[in-house]
Amino acid sequence: MKAITICLCMLLLSCTSEPLNVRYYLLHTPVNKVLPQSDTTKPVAVLQSLKVADYLRQSSLVLQVDDHELHFSRQDVWAEKLQSAFYNALLQDLNNKGQRNYLASSAPEATVANTVIKVQLNHFHATDTSKVVSSGRYWLTANNAIKDSNKTLVTSAHSFYFESDLTQDGYSHGVEQLRKLIGKLANQIEKDIAALVNS
Amino acid sequence: MSQEQSPSTLPEEAIVKPVRTVSKIWLVPIVALFIGLWMIYYQWSNQGQLITIQFKTATGLEAGKTKIKTRDVDIGLVRNIELSEDLSGVLVTVRMDKKVSPILHADNQFWIVSPRVSLSGISGLGTILSGPYINMAPGINQEMSDEFVALDAPPVTPAGTPGLHVTLNSESEFAYKKGDPVVYKGIKVGEFEDIHFNFEERIVYYNTFIEAPYHKLITSNTKFWDISGVQMELGASGVKVSTGSLETLLTNGVTFGIPEGMPVGEQIEERSFFDIHPNYASASEERFKFNAQYVILVKDTIRGLQVGAPVEYRGVIVGKVLSINSLENTQEDLLKQGYDIPVVISIQPGRIQQPDNAEGIAFIRKQTSLWIEQGFRATLKTGNLLTGALFVDLQHYPDAPHFVAQQHNGYEVIPTITGEFSEITSKVTAILDNINEIKLKDLSDNANTMLSQISQTAQSLQTTANAVESLLSSVQQDQISSTLAETLANISNLTRDYSADSDTYKELNHTMRSLQGIIQELQPLLMQLNSKPNSLIFTNGDGTRLIPKAKQTNKNEATK
Numbered sequence: 001m002k003a004i005t006i007c008l009c010m011l012l013l014s015c016t017s018e019p020l021n022v023r024y025y026l027l028h029t030p031v032n033k034v035l036p037q038s039d040t041t042k043p044v045a046v047l048q049s050l051k052v053a054d055y056l057r058q059s060s061l062v063l064q065v066d067d068h069e070l071h072f073s074r075q076d077v078w079a080e081k082l083q084s085a086f087y088n089a090l091l092q093d094l095n096n097k098g099q100r101n102y103l104a105s106s107a108p109e110a111t112v113a114n115t116v117i118k119v120q121l122n123h124f125h126a127t128d129t130s131k132v133v134s135s136g137r138y139w140l141t142a143n144n145a146i147k148d149s150n151k152t153l154v155t156s157a158h159s160f161y162f163e164s165d166l167t168q169d170g171y172s173h174g175v176e177q178l179r180k181l182i183g184k185l186a187n188q189i190e191k192d193i194a195a196l197v198n199s
Numbered sequence: 200m201s202q203e204q205s206p207s208t209l210p211e212e213a214i215v216k217p218v219r220t221v222s223k224i225w226l227v228p229i230v231a232l233f234i235g236l237w238m239i240y241y242q243w244s245n246q247g248q249l250i251t252i253q254f255k256t257a258t259g260l261e262a263g264k265t266k267i268k269t270r271d272v273d274i275g276l277v278r279n280i281e282l283s284e285d286l287s288g289v290l291v292t293v294r295m296d297k298k299v300s301p302i303l304h305a306d307n308q309f310w311i312v313s314p315r316v317s318l319s320g321i322s323g324l325g326t327i328l329s330g331p332y333i334n335m336a337p338g339i340n341q342e343m344s345d346e347f348v349a350l351d352a353p354p355v356t357p358a359g360t361p362g363l364h365v366t367l368n369s370e371s372e373f374a375y376k377k378g379d380p381v382v383y384k385g386i387k388v389g390e391f392e393d394i395h396f397n398f399e400e401r402i403v404y405y406n407t408f409i410e411a412p413y414h415k416l417i418t419s420n421t422k423f424w425d426i427s428g429v430q431m432e433l434g435a436s437g438v439k440v441s442t443g444s445l446e447t448l449l450t451n452g453v454t455f456g457i458p459e460g461m462p463v464g465e466q467i468e469e470r471s472f473f474d475i476h477p478n479y480a481s482a483s484e485e486r487f488k489f490n491a492q493y494v495i496l497v498k499d500t501i502r503g504l505q506v507g508a509p510v511e512y513r514g515v516i517v518g519k520v521l522s523i524n525s526l527e528n529t530q531e532d533l534l535k536q537g538y539d540i541p542v543v544i545s546i547q548p549g550r551i552q553q554p555d556n557a558e559g560i561a562f563i564r565k566q567t568s569l570w571i572e573q574g575f576r577a578t579l580k581t582g583n584l585l586t587g588a589l590f591v592d593l594q595h596y597p598d599a600p601h602f603v604a605q606q607h608n609g610y611e612v613i614p615t616i617t618g619e620f621s622e623i624t625s626k627v628t629a630i631l632d633n634i635n636e637i638k639l640k641d642l643s644d645n646a647n648t649m650l651s652q653i654s655q656t657a658q659s660l661q662t663t664a665n666a667v668e669s670l671l672s673s674v675q676q677d678q679i680s681s682t683l684a685e686t687l688a689n690i691s692n693l694t695r696d697y698s699a700d701s702d703t704y705k706e707l708n709h710t711m712r713s714l715q716g717i718i719q720e721l722q723p724l725l726m727q728l729n730s731k732p733n734s735l736i737f738t739n740g741d742g743t744r745l746i747p748k749a750k751q752t753n754k755n756e757a758t759k
Contacts, residue, residue, distance in 0.1 A: 058722060059719035060726075063746070065745065071745045072726075073744065075744055081715075128745075130748055130749060130750040165750045166749050166750055169746060169748050171746055174747045
């Protein structure tokens with residue numbers, strides 16, 4: 001009897017496996033900087049919507065292994081939805097410029113915004129060529145109330161493509177580089193808004 | 200003297216000649232006499248016959264002036280007018296022309312022509328200026344005569360007129376007079392000529408003349424009936440109004456014909472006798488000569504039943520009522536309780552496709568006797584509700600009680616059953632009797648009391664109903680409004696709970712997000728299990744791992 005019990009225990013022990021080692025990544029890291037109180041004199045722009053490509057609507061990080069082949073990592077996943085993470089990161093980078101008050105669409109002041117930003121994200125991943133890529137389109141709608149009493153709306157469409165080389169292995173570095181690409185996008189948007197308003 | 204002087208010439212002896220005693224001058228009067236005689240002879244030989252006509256009066260006649268005419272040609276002159284010996288009339292002596300002597304038949308008719316106005320027309324207007332004259336209608340009698348009796352009025356039909364003389368008789372109260380028309384299909388074909396009243400028979404005979412060629416219509420089966428004025432007939436089959444020609448509307452008249460279904464018969468050549476029937480129906484009834492007579496004993500009233508009323512078998516007229524209560528019964532019988540009124544009816548074999556003779560009657564009697572045993576019964580039924588006219592209806596009643604054949608005053612009895620109207624009457628009478636027995640006074644008092652109580656109750660009920668109605672309406676309104684308000688509040692709360700800013704919505708949204716997160720977390724596991732279902736137990740979860748590589752290395756593939 002004891003022998004049978006011991007055999008069963010051995011069998012069960014041999015079947016046990018190591019649990020899956022999953023890593024979670026956060027796109028925007030906490031910054032030790034408290035934003036000053038919003039300056040009401042600044043023009044207000046609202047980041048109204050962010051649309052994400054369908055293959056990015058999942059938690060796994062994506063690695064492009066060929067021109068038309070992607071790899072979804074099972075162990076490396078986003079800590080939050082890419083859509084909201086990208087949205088918050090972009091909003092954060094835009095506000096860091098200090099030219100305008102960029103608000104989320106749910107903010108109470110969003111109704112008085114004279115510039116509206118809509119972003120569509122097509123690519124946001126690392127590649128097997130040691131790069132990270134971010135591309136897509138965005139639309140800017142400015143209300144020229146100051147210059148034009150008729151409050152005509154001016155809309156402009158723009159596309160963006162940013163890439164950056166990886167200097168380290170692993171997804172963590174890739175996420176970091178992707179985060180920087182968001183900063184580049186924020187810069188371009190800021191410039192385009194300025195150009196649109198001043199045009 | 201001269202003879203003596205000459206001896207040679209001796210005086211000759213005088214020849215004595217006798218002297219003529221009669222002068223020639225007398226020839227003149229002789230000739231005149233002869234002429235006179237000749238004239239007398241001529242007058243005598245050429246004058247006509249002297250006839251005597253007896254008139255009732257000599258109105259307008261003058262001797263030597265009034266003329267005799269025929270066809271408006273003078274044929275004589277009145278010579279003398281004198282009263283008859285018994286003073287009953289006037290004898291008028293007339294000198295007729297010689298030429299008319301051969302036509303002085305014994306049946307010549309004389310009458311005075313004077314202005315005359317009647318319903319038939321106006322005649323003799325020409326005599327207003329010329330004065331009346333005596334007209335003569337030549338007769339046809341071979342005997343000659345010189346004494347005549349004049350007519351009071353112009354004859355309706357001059358003697359010798361082609362046609363047929365018939366004598367009509369009537370037992371009814373018809374009153375015809377000379378000149379009244381005989382009409383056939385609206386055409387006047389004859390006139391009443393003369394009227395005789397037979398005291399023994401108490402029947403009025405009318406000599407009637409039917410003009411040629413209509414006299415050919417008179418046959419042995421011809422029936423005459425009255426069409427005077429407008430005839431209204433209220434019978435069992437309803438009201439019937441009929442009239443003849445316009446002339447008969449003003450005067451009386453008769454018409455004739457052959458009833459439907461009768462053969463034409465042989466043409467009448469000599470004076471014949473015919474009855475005048477009250478109407479066509481009555482005349483038509485006469486086409487059947489034979490009938491079988493029965494008696495029915497009626498227990499109910501016979502009011503509305505008339506002699507001549509139809510006897511019907513299943514709606515077909517088979518006979519008529521001959522008499523009602525005319526059999527030998529005494530008054531005591533009538534007053535006796537349970538007296539049955541005898542009604543004699545006839546069934547005519549000619550009406551039921553049987554020969555109109557004794558054989559037909561025998562067949563009817565045999566068949567009826569057989570049927571009576573099987574429930575053949577008579578009833579009085581109402582033929583016309585308006586007039587209440589009754590008729591005798593013969594029907595089969597298989598459930599009728601058995602009836603023993605019996606005779607009543609020599610007639611075979613057809614048993615009767617109570618008529619429908621009598622049944623209704625008896626039932627209504629019974630109901631009325633019951634109503635009479637009800638104490639209506641008490642009933643009305645009670646009814647009045649009850650009605651007043653009902654009225655009070657109704658008033659109180661009305662009040663209560665009003666109160667209940669108002670109460671119900673108020674309750675209903677309050678309840679409905681409160682329920683509605685509550686429901687709306689609930690709906691409002693519900694919508695508020697589920698609105699975009701509500702806690703529920705947020706919680707729901709949060710739950711959905713959490714669920715989505717969990718699904719995202721489960722996705723790698725699911726993918727692993729999907730690729731290797733036993734990896735949960737037998738292998739660790741890492742497997743092959745692709746990671747991005749740094750720029751320095753060309754190949755990013757590595758295994759863990």
